[in-house]
Every structure is written in structure tokens, then in C-alpha cells.
Amino acid sequence: MSAEATKADDGHTKPRADKPTIIRCQDLGRTFWRGKERLDVLEELDLEIPEGSFEALMGPSGSGKTTLLNIIAGLDRPTRGRIEVAGKSLGDLSEAALAKWRSQTIGFVFQHFNLIPVLTAVENVELPLLLTKVPASERKKRAQTALRVVGLEDRMDHRPQQLSGGQEQRVGIARAIVHDPKIIVADEPTGELDRQSADDVLTLLERLNREFDKTILMVTHDPAAAERASVLRKLDKGRLS
Amino acid sequence: MIPIRYNLRNLAVRRATTLATALGVGLVVFVLAAALMLTEGLRRTLSRSGQPDNAVVMRKGSDNELSSSIANTQVGQIASAPGVKKDADGRPLAVGDVVAVIFADLANGKGKSNIVIRGVTPEGIAFRPEVKVVEGTLPRPGTEEVMVGRKIARRFEGLDLGGELELRKNRSAKVVGVFEAGGSSYESEVWGDLDYVAGAFGREGMVSMVRVRLESPALFDGFAAAVEQDKRLGFDAMPELEFYEKASEQTAVFITAMGVIIAVFFSIGAMIGAMITMYGAVANRRSEIGVLRALGFSRTTILVSFLFESVLLSLLGGLLGIAAASTLGMVKFSMMNFQTFSEIVFAFEPTSEILISALVFGGVMGVIGGFLPAIRAARTAPIEAMRG
Numbered sequence A: 001m002s003a004e005a006t007k008a009d010d011g012h013t014k015p016r017a018d019k020p021t022i023i024r025c026q027d028l029g030r031t032f033w034r035g036k037e038r039l040d041v042l043e044e045l046d047l048e049i050p051e052g053s054f055e056a057l058m059g060p061s062g063s064g065k066t067t068l069l070n071i072i073a074g075l076d077r078p079t080r081g082r083i084e085v086a087g088k089s090l091g092d093l094s095e096a097a098l099a100k101w102r103s104q105t106i107g108f109v110f111q112h113f114n115l116i117p118v119l120t121a122v123e124n125v126e127l128p129l130l131l132t133k134v135p136a137s138e139r140k141k142r143a144q145t146a147l148r149v150v151g152l153e154d155r156m157d158h159r160p161q162q163l164s165g166g167q168e169q170r171v172g173i174a175r176a177i178v179h180d181p182k183i184i185v186a187d188e189p190t191g192e193l194d195r196q197s198a199d200d201v202l203t204l205l206e207r208l209n210r211e212f213d214k215t216i217l218m219v220t221h222d223p224a225a226a227e228r229a230s231v232l233r234k235l236d237k238g239r240l241s
Numbered sequence B: 001m002i003p004i005r006y007n008l009r010n011l012a013v014r015r016a017t018t019l020a021t022a023l024g025v026g027l028v029v030f031v032l033a034a035a036l037m038l039t040e041g042l043r044r045t046l047s048r049s050g051q052p053d054n055a056v057v058m059r060k061g062s063d064n065e066l067s068s069s070i071a072n073t074q075v076g077q078i079a080s081a082p083g084v085k086k087d088a089d090g091r092p093l094a095v096g097d098v099v100a101v102i103f104a105d106l107a108n109g110k111g112k113s114n115i116v117i118r119g120v121t122p123e124g125i126a127f128r129p130e131v132k133v134v135e136g137t138l139p140r141p142g143t144e145e146v147m148v149g150r151k152i153a154r155r156f157e158g159l160d161l162g163g164e165l166e167l168r169k170n171r172s173a174k175v176v177g178v179f180e181a182g183g184s185s186y187e188s189e190v191w192g193d194l195d196y197v198a199g200a201f202g203r204e205g206m207v208s209m210v211r212v213r214l215e216s217p218a219l220f221d222g223f224a225a226a227v228e229q230d231k232r233l234g235f236d237a238m239p240e241l242e243f244y245e246k247a248s249e250q251t252a253v254f255i256t257a258m259g260v261i262i263a264v265f266f267s268i269g270a271m272i273g274a275m276i277t278m279y280g281a282v283a284n285r286r287s288e289i290g291v292l293r294a295l296g297f298s299r300t301t302i303l304v305s306f307l308f309e310s311v312l313l314s315l316l317g318g319l320l321g322i323a324a325a326s327t328l329g330m331v332k333f334s335m336m337n338f339q340t341f342s343e344i345v346f347a348f349e350p351t352s353e354i355l356i357s358a359l360v361f362g363g364v365m366g367v368i369g370g371f372l373p374a375i376r377a378a379r380t381a382p383i384e385a386m387r388g
Helices: A065-072 A097-107 A121-131 A134-148 A164-175 A196-211 A224-226 B004-013 B015-045 B072-079 B122-126 B194-200 B216-230 B238-284 B284-294 B300-332 B352-378
Strands: A022-033 A037-051 A054-058 A080-085 A106-109 A183-187 A217-218 A230-234 B052-057 B094-105 B112-120 B129-138 B145-149 B164-168 B171-181 B189-193 B209-213 B235-239 B332-337 B342-347
Touching: A022 A134, A022 A217, A037 A217, A054 A065, A054 A196, A065 A080, A065 A183, A065 A217, A080 B145, A097 A106, A097 A121, A097 B209, A097 B284, A106 A164, A121 A134, A121 A164, A121 B284, A134 A164, A164 A196, A164 B072, A164 B235, A183 A196, A196 A217, A196 A224, B004 B015, B004 B209, B004 B300, B015 B238, B015 B300, B015 B332, B015 B342, B015 B352, B052 B238, B072 B094, B094 B164, B094 B171, B094 B194, B112 B122, B112 B194, B129 B300, B145 B342, B164 B194, B164 B342, B171 B189, B171 B194, B189 B194, B189 B209, B216 B235, B235 B238, B238 B284, B238 B300, B300 B352
Parallel strands: A054 A217, A054 A230, A106 A183, A183 A217, B112 B189, B145 B171
Antiparallel strands: A022 A037, A022 A080, B052 B209, B052 B235, B094 B112, B094 B209, B112 B342, B129 B171, B145 B189, B164 B171, B332 B342
8 A cells, every 4th residue: 555645836856756666565564572462563565666756754653664664774674575675675685685785775864863973974974985895085085075965074073972963963964875875764864953953954855855866765753854855655553544 | 894993992982991801801911921921031041051062961760950869980981972072171071060959048037948059160160151250259179168149149048248058067158159150040059169068968979960061962962872871870861951941841831830820710800801891882882883784784894893892902901911011021030940949030031922922812812702792793783773
């Protein structure tokens, strides 16, 4: 089952129905066990997301948003069903292959920023490139470029504790784009930010979607954040509505 | 690979825990290095007493000078064996000493210990050119005068210059000189006139062992074959260096074993310390590890990184340990030589091999202590990143 809410004439990117599907979930289910208690967090979920769209996923706590995001990002595996992302059937990949696939295909933006506290901004951004064959000098250049894209060229050598929340999240976004992934997954990217910083981060995500053609899937509780996406999907009790 | 600076900075951030753990490892490395340095000190002190072109002849079945005895009349036979070097006057370079042990009071009043008393001839002193009187004079032949090795000169009562030493009841000796012998074990002995010492210990007409200088070390086999040929004489010959190596063997094994046993026991504590520290590090950085896993770093990479951090921590401790152990080079140590049951004084000898071995031991402690925490780190699911 799939549901799409398209915003029209609001100045934002529209879903690109003409574009190929980059994320496809079929009859997806995820069950957790708490002792003997069975929890079906996702059930019979069908979803298709076209390449280059900016989609928001909303729903009450426990509705399965983050679980779905984790499965799409290759951090978790479904109990049932099939998931195909960027042309790969994730169920067919070994753990090592899945890790490699993640490093090439997915950019992560976390609610709590999750920067490594002992590394500087530029060193944090450089991390995904350590998994590539890019030479050290080129890695640093690319990390600096990514920080310029997010407007933090003057904070490159700062450690996370020397940055504001908004700046930390922008470093997180720079880290998410430095290796040029096709998809960016963002879990509550504005959850820890004040309104102004949240707006800056959302503007940045819009820009990445519009100018760099990144497919963005964002889980959020914040209606103002969801407003900025081109497609809004709602999840309730493990089903898209 | 995860950059090394990630590990280094994490160790620096947790500096108090890092230092406490490193000190634990450092203590073990210090103990191990000290024991090995002590063994080396003993080995070198004894081996300095030997010369490569010297050979020793003992009574068959003896393994030290105390238990060996050779009649004076047989010294000439040994000296005439092939390969023995001759001096400018054509006399073979062969000397026999009488060796005995007395039980004497320590100068600090803290009990008693054994001293080796060596009776030598003037030729016996000349045979060892490394022996030099540094205070007083040489004892005169045929008198009760003795000279004392520098290392024990002030350790025993009566061994000061001018002091009196009782060899046996009513057989006292007067200290007229203090000598050095190139840092060898001779410096832990008292030397007097051969006949006076032999008389004091009822060993007239005997020597303990005969030393000869060979034309060349390569001639030893021929010399030994000639000396050992007559089974009735019952002699055993061996190169002097080998004799001293054997003399240090038992004590060296004892010191090494003690050191290793203590180090191994201590290391269990230090490894547990390292393990607790690394478990703490893994628990505190669970989310960070999750992020690294989410970004695509493999389990192996995470394992290696945390193992590396544990090794770094231990190597830091190891460096502290060997730095502390290196300062022991100035410390002199006195203990019983199990071969002669007499006191021998020697120094801790730091060598690069010992320091590197102790450091490697520290590193191995890091590997063992850090292994389980590193496995826990590697098992962290990437989904931990989402939990923040």
C-alpha cells in the first residue's frame, strides 16, 4: 500500500513521477520480540520513491518511521517482504556487502548529529571518504568543499563541542554528502534545533535535493519540517496511510 | 581504516583513566624488565671474569671451584699440555688458585653472608691483567695480607682498608688493598696469598682449579683431549667463558623465573585493568561506533581500531615501565650466587633487547586485555547510531 501527498504550487520541488524508482518496498514487514510478546512494527508495507524526490515520513511515536528508515538505509533487515534500493535487493547482500553498499549509496543525517567528538569538523566530514580509494590530499579537499556547501568554511578545524547545534547538524549534512551518495536519510534532523537553525538545515536539505538531485527521505515529528518536503507520507501502526 | 588520531585523542580525553591503566601496565613492564636486567647483570658480571683464550681444568664431576681440588703436583702436567701459551721466559701460563668461603658479618649489622676467599700466587694476579689495586697495596706473598674486591669492600665488617678479617679461628687476615677487576665477579672476592689461604682452610698442597692461557681459543679441543686423556687423573677441561656461563646459570634461571612469575601475576591485574578501561571506552562510545558502522566501517575495522587503542594504552604504560627500569642501571644489587653460595654484587644491565622485550610484553597485555572489549565494539549494530 502506498500513499503520496503532493504539495502543489508551494515553490518546492515536486515529486518526479517521470523519474525511475530508487526505493521500492514490497509487502515489507518487521517484527520484534520483547520476551514472548510479538511486536509487528511494520506490516504489509508497499512503497515506491522516485529518484530525486524529497519525502517526509510522519507518524506518532512507535508507528515504525525509524524502523522503515533503518531498513531503507540498510541498517536493519526486514522480517518479511522485499526491499530494493538504488537497484540493489538489500535482502541478497551479506553484512559486509551491505556495509559497503551503505558507504557508497547512503548519506546519514542523525537527530543527535552524532559527530565524533574528538575529531574536528573537517575530520568528521572526511570519515566516509576513508572507505574509498580517494588519496588523503583529495579527501581533505572534498571535505572542505562539503563544509563550504553547508556554509561552514570558517569552522573546519573546530571540534563539535565548539559548534552550535545548528552548526553541528550542518557538519553532519556535510558528512552525509561528501561521498556523493544517491540517497540521504535524515532521522529527525531538526529535532534538537531551535526554529532558526531548523530552518537553515531544512533549506540546506532542499538545496541538496534541488541543486544536487539527492533523493532525501526524512523522518520528522515537526509539521513545519514536513512542509518543506515535496511528498509527505504518514505512517501509523506500521502501515502507510 | 579509522585514523590513528581518533584513538590517540580518545586516550587523551580520558587522561585520568588512561594514566591509571598505563601505570598498571607500566608496573608489570618495570618488574619484568628489572628481572631481566638483573639476570643480564649477573651474566655479564660473571662472564667478565672469563677470557676467550683461557681454559679451566677441574676435578671430574665438579661444577665449581669450591668442590674441585687438584694436587699441586698435577698443575705442571696440565701446564705442559699442547696449546698452552708460554710467557717471555718460556714458562707456561697456567695458574692454580685455592678457593674457600667464609661466613662473615655484614657491615650494616643486618646478618651474615658468604664471602669467597681466593688464594693466589703473584703469577695468578699477573695472569689477570684486569686486576688493579685502586686503594692501598698488593698483599705481600707469604703473609696474612689480603686485598678486597671493590664491590664488597664496605659491605662486610672488617673489609675496610686496614681492617682485619678472621678466615678461621686464630687465622686472621689484614686488609691492605682494594682492587678492581673490570667489573667482574672477582670484585666480590677477597684475595690473599695462596699458601696462607690454603693453610687457613687445610688445603695445603692443593689448588681448586687450574687456569691456562691458550695460544688461541681454537686450540681448546686439542688441549682438552690431552688433559682428559688420562682417566686416572680425572680432569675436566672447559673454556673459561663457558665455565662462567654455567656458573651464572642457576642464579640467572632463578632470577628470571622469579621476575617472570611476579610479572605474570601482576600482568593479570594489569590486563583486567586494561580490559575494564576498554570496556568503559566501548560503552561510552556505543553511539559513535554505531555511526562508524552505519557509515560503512566493517566489524573488522572497528575491532582492529579498538584493539589498536588498547595496545597504544599498554605501550604508553610499557614506555613508562622501561623508562623507570632504565634508571635502575645505576643501582647495584647483591645476592647469593647459588654456584658458590657466596655473595656476588652486580648491577642491573639495561640492554635494548630487554627493553624491547618488556615493551612487547606490555603490548601483548594490551592485545589480550583489549580483545574482548574490541569484540564487543565490533559487534555494535549500526542501528545504535540512530539511538543517539
